[in-house]
Amino acid sequence: MIALRQASPRRLHAAGPSSHTLRVGLALLCGLCPAMAQDDAVALRGATVHPVAGPPIEGGVVIFAGGKIQAIGDGQTPLPAGATVIDCEGAVITPGLVDAATALGVSSRDANEQGDEVTPHLHIVDVIDPAAPAFRRARRAGVTTAQVSPGNRNAVGGLGAVVKTRGDTVADMLVRDETCLRVTLGSEPSAGNRPIRFGTPATIYYRRPNTRMGVVWAIRKAFYDAMAYRDRKTVPEEGEPAASDAGMEVLLQALERKLQVRTTARAEQDIRTALRLAAEFGYETVVEEATEAWRVADDLAAAQARVVFAAPSADSSTDGAKPRWHSLNALAAADVPFAIATGSNKAALDLIHEVTFAVRNGLDRDAALASVTLEPARILGVAERVGSLEAGKDADLVVWSGDPFDPSSRPTRVYIDGKEVQ
Amino acid sequence: MTGPFPKDAVNRNAAMTTRAFLAALLAAPAALLAQPSGDLLVRADRLVISPGNELTERAAILVRDGKVAFLGPEIPAPAAAAAREMRFEGTIAPGFVDPHAHLGIAKDLAEAIDAVTPDLSAADALDPFDDALGRAARYGVCTLALAPRSANAFAGRAAMVRAGVTGTLLMEDAYLKLALVDESLDQNRFPTSRMGAVDLMRLSFARARDAANDDRASQAIRRTLDGGRLAFHTRRHAGITSALDLCDELGVQPLLIGADEAARSTARLVRTRGSVVLAPLNLDSPLRHLRLPATLEAAGVPFSFMTEAPPRDATAATGRAEATNSTAHPEALRVSAALAVRHGASRTTALAAITRVPAEQCGAADRCGSLLQGRDASFVVVGGDPLDLGAPLLAVFVAGKRVDLEDRGDDR
Numbered sequence: 001m002i003a004l005r006q007a008s009p010r011r012l013h014a015a016g017p018s019s020h021t022l023r024v025g026l027a028l029l030c031g032l033c034p035a036m037a038q039d040d041a042v043a044l045r046g047a048t049v050h051p052v053a054g055p056p057i058e059g060g061v062v063i064f065a066g067g068k069i070q071a072i073g074d075g076q077t078p079l080p081a082g083a084t085v086i087d088c089e090g091a092v093i094t095p096g097l098v099d100a101a102t103a104l105g106v107s108s109r110d111a112n113e114q115g116d117e118v119t120p121h122l123h124i125v126d127v128i129d130p131a132a133p134a135f136r137r138a139r140r141a142g143v144t145t146a147q148v149s150p151g152n153r154n155a156v157g158g159l160g161a162v163v164k165t166r167g168d169t170v171a172d173m174l175v176r177d178e179t180c181l182r183v184t185l186g187s188e189p190s191a192g193n194r195p196i197r198f199g200t201p202a203t204i205y206y207r208r209p210n211t212r213m214g215v216v217w218a219i220r221k222a223f224y225d226a227m228a229y230r231d232r233k234t235v236p237e238e239g240e241p242a243a244s245d246a247g248m249e250v251l252l253q254a255l256e257r258k259l260q261v262r263t264t265a266r267a268e269q270d271i272r273t274a275l276r277l278a279a280e281f282g283y284e285t286v287v288e289e290a291t292e293a294w295r296v297a298d299d300l301a302a303a304q305a306r307v308v309f310a311a312p313s314a315d316s317s318t319d320g321a322k323p324r325w326h327s328l329n330a331l332a333a334a335d336v337p338f339a340i341a342t343g344s345n346k347a348a349l350d351l352i353h354e355v356t357f358a359v360r361n362g363l364d365r366d367a368a369l370a371s372v373t374l375e376p377a378r379i380l381g382v383a384e385r386v387g388s389l390e391a392g393k394d395a396d397l398v399v400w401s402g403d404p405f406d407p408s409s410r411p412t413r414v415y416i417d418g419k420e421v422q
Numbered sequence: 423m424t425g426p427f428p429k430d431a432v433n434r435n436a437a438m439t440t441r442a443f444l445a446a447l448l449a450a451p452a453a454l455l456a457q458p459s460g461d462l463l464v465r466a467d468r469l470v471i472s473p474g475n476e477l478t479e480r481a482a483i484l485v486r487d488g489k490v491a492f493l494g495p496e497i498p499a500p501a502a503a504a505a506r507e508m509r510f511e512g513t514i515a516p517g518f519v520d521p522h523a524h525l526g527i528a529k530d531l532a533e534a535i536d537a538v539t540p541d542l543s544a545a546d547a548l549d550p551f552d553d554a555l556g557r558a559a560r561y562g563v564c565t566l567a568l569a570p571r572s573a574n575a576f577a578g579r580a581a582m583v584r585a586g587v588t589g590t591l592l593m594e595d596a597y598l599k600l601a602l603v604d605e606s607l608d609q610n611r612f613p614t615s616r617m618g619a620v621d622l623m624r625l626s627f628a629r630a631r632d633a634a635n636d637d638r639a640s641q642a643i644r645r646t647l648d649g650g651r652l653a654f655h656t657r658r659h660a661g662i663t664s665a666l667d668l669c670d671e672l673g674v675q676p677l678l679i680g681a682d683e684a685a686r687s688t689a690r691l692v693r694t695r696g697s698v699v700l701a702p703l704n705l706d707s708p709l710r711h712l713r714l715p716a717t718l719e720a721a722g723v724p725f726s727f728m729t730e731a732p733p734r735d736a737t738a739a740t741g742r743a744e745a746t747n748s749t750a751h752p753e754a755l756r757v758s759a760a761l762a763v764r765h766g767a768s769r770t771t772a773l774a775a776i777t778r779v780p781a782e783q784c785g786a787a788d789r790c791g792s793l794l795q796g797r798d799a800s801f802v803v804v805g806g807d808p809l810d811l812g813a814p815l816l817a818v819f820v821a822g823k824r825v826d827l828e829d830r831g832d833d834r
Contacts, residue, residue: 105660109604109615109616111615114614115613119618121621122617122618123620126617126621126624127616127660130663131659131663132660150617168689168690169667170663170667171667204614246621
């Protein structure tokens with residue numbers, strides 16, 4: 001995203017060779033020299049392996065080195081000499097889980113800018129705390145990759161990022177920055193606002209919008225402003241081109257379909273509004289939360305939208321949206337691609353338990369596993385690195401004590417980039 | 423403005439003129455009685471030139487024109503003979519340096535008009551006759567950085583000031599202060615979140631880097647990026663992470679003020695040659711704060727102490743940061759250093775934390791913080807080790823002038 005880099009010339013990923021680049025370089029080097037590759041090679045043997053990208057393998061073998069998966073196969077797969085062999089008989093191995101909507105490592109105070117309703121150019125990576133206990137809890141529960149987004153108190157909140165759940169610095173953790181632009185519908189962006197009346201104190205909380213339709217107006221105005229900005233840039237009035245505006249540049253990226261719009265919408269009316277806005281402005285949207293997806297599954301399919309279904313086990317929902325377990329079955333039946341996530345306000349939820357309940361309520365087991373691995377990886381645009389067990393992908397995997405959808409199972413080992421996490 | 427302060431002050435302020443005139447009248451007889459050479463020779467049992475560099479024999483310092491002229495064995499005999507001599511039983515040590523002070527003028531240093539005010543200078547709020555300056559000197563704090571409070575993302579520029587009954591401006595650009603604390607986010611305007619504040623900082627830096635932008639804010643930021651110092655006021659680990667990420671992007675050396683949770687970032691601070699200004703320690707401080715100096719020393723991160731205890735982050739009761747007036751006490755520097763030793767820091771490092779290191783952090787190491795030739799003759803004489811709280815303060819000199827330690831009529 002060239003425009004964004006211009007607006008912020010020395011962002012984390014643009015600051016020269018990051019540790020990730022170095023890691024990848026190292027991995028390539030390891031791939032070229034078999035002797036080196038064997039130094040840190042690990043082979044997990046005897047487990048039932050669910051690669052997600054292919055059928056399960058009974059008594060399978062997973063080999064990884066240099067932070068990357070080297071090979072997946074059955075019991076006959078030759079093990080590299082010198083590899084650390086770990087016996088996993090009776091265990092189940094899945095890819096590391098990918099949580100497509102979280103607020104891991106950020107506080108609500110840090111991630112919700114109240115100074116303006118429309119703040120498209122704010123970056124969540126600026127406020128992620130790598131040492132936050134929430135990351136440790138997530139990786140111990142098998143979540144190795146997570147999307148973190150700005151909060152939901154703004155109509156247009158800012159740019160999300162995909163991170164691994166372990167690292168000393170944000171640069172270490174970062175998989176991809178600027179993965180989506182967060183837009184929120186419904187009552188939350190206007191929740192703190194008060195209509196301006198005579199005699200009210202002059203604080204920023206007495207302002208508009210203060211209704212659901214006002215929130216939509218603010219979003220629509222932001223994109224129309226961006227289109228006007230584009231016109232001023234290309235056809236300058238009186239010879240003066242418009243000054244570069246970081247927020248407008250981000251909105252233009254979305255209008256040009258170079259940046260995904262993540263629209264949080266719970267109630268049926270809000271989901272329909274999300275689709276209507278996407279059609280009106282031509283941007284690509286993923287609907288987040290989607291509590292009442294069971295009512296609009298066909299519309300989602302017709303709009304070719306994808307869904308990040310958040311926290312199905314949450315027993316209450318804002319905006320009076322009615323959660324139904326068959327929402328997921330309805331999405332599956334309508335062929336709408338979906339991921340299951342813990343949701344950006346519910347960081348303490350355990351992702352695998354959300355999927356377990358979905359399976360209990362009729363969701364196909366393979367679709368369920370894909371909904372927390374490969375599907376979210378695709379939605380987040382990081383499927384070339386994570387989401388399935390395939391040679392060349394990051395060695396992010398979970399060894400479960402048994403069937404992951406059995407509530408008595410737990411992760412016994414979790415690896416991120418080939419390193420066992422604590 | 424780098425010259426001595428009173429001349430300008432007289433031109434500016436009628437009230438000051440009168441006071442300065444009276445002060446000059448009172449000082450006149452002393453000047454007439456001065457020795458011919460005008461030099462001052464101070465002898466003691468021990469002389470700490472800078473922490474870790476000491477003389478225990480021929481411990482003496484020759485002061486000329488407010489500067490350190492000669493030390494110990496290097497003092498020429500004729501100069502020593504012509505000088506007025508004082509002798510103390512105790513230790514001469516560099517005057518203490520406070521790298522972040524608001525004195526009593528907290529209100530005049532919290533400008534909330536805009537989130538980006540890098541061109542504000544704390545020097546403009548300096549009252550040279552502020553009682554707090556005299557009080558600081560009486561406790562051995564000879565030099566201090568007067569800093570804007572944390573009311574904005576870009577709070578403004580700190581100024582180095584010599585303490586004393588009449589304070590003088592030493593230099594104007596100690597550092598540019600940025601704030602990532604609740605106090606700076608509770609100002610009823612953008613930004614209210616750390617995410618917004620970091621973005622505003624990044625955009626402001628990008629704007630300043632473009633030479634076409636010649637507004638005053640951009641000029642002030644550009645001057646700082648061209649060899650100036652940048653200080654981030656931030657306490658929590660998350661804020662420290664944001665500050666260090668920004669410093670990485672800008673390629674500047676991090677200076678963190680009030681970073682109570684710096685223990686988790688020592689490796690990064692070492693790699694980027696960063697340093698920390700710690701809030702003062704007292705007997706009520708949590709153990710993790712009391713042990714932080716030793717942790718930083720073991721890791722190799724330079725640190726100093728300030729007298730100013732920052733307002734607490736959002737309290738449970740009000741949900742807002744407390745912007746209480748300062749209750750800073752100048753003795754807090756010596757007490758903090760002593761408590762740091764009590765909890766595992768070495769004496770040398772603890773003394774450096776209130777002398778050499780804060781001077782370096784403010785870019786004033788060639789003026790104060792140590793007693794090398796040519797620096798300000800600002801020093802304390804202690805009847806024992808400077809970090810022994812039982813040792814009395816025998817004398818304080820600021821730029822060669824002895825401070826009257828008995829003048830405590832307005833002390834708290």
